[in-house]
Amino acid sequence: SVDRALHPHRRSSMSSPKMLNLGRSSSENLEHIAFIDYLKRLKLGQYLKHFPSNMSLLDFKLTTEDELVEVYGVHDIGGRKLLMRAIEAAREEEESDTDSWSDFLSPAVTSPLQSPLVRKCRDELTFDGAPGGLR
Secondary structure, three states, X not given: OHHHHHOOOOOOHHHOOOOOOOOOOHHHHHHHHHHHHHHHHOOOHHHHHHOOOOOOHHHHHOOOHHHHHHOOOOOOHHHXXXXXXXXXXXXXXXXXXXXXXXXXXXXXXXXXXXXXXXXXXXXXXXXXXXXXXXX
């Protein structure tokens, strides 16, 4: 490329060892990063080696104790118990997040006369990449 010819000492971004893409979408990378951050936040980073590079927090929440042993090779009983506590905590966080959203979106909470700010926010929300509301 012209850039390489002009700057031969520069590495291309595709050859960067920090590049996480590996053919996955950015949302998959973000989901994996969220999983890594979650385990590290709980001081369980030493167990990351047991999980694949595409493991998401959702996958982790759906993991059973049997799968920790049979699929991911976590044979250490103490480590397995810690991971199961982390899985339970992640499930509880999700439930509380879902509860708070359902309260927010509850018809009993919304007024038939929405403020201009609420209408503007609702109109600008995107779902599945489509602008302008639910699609």
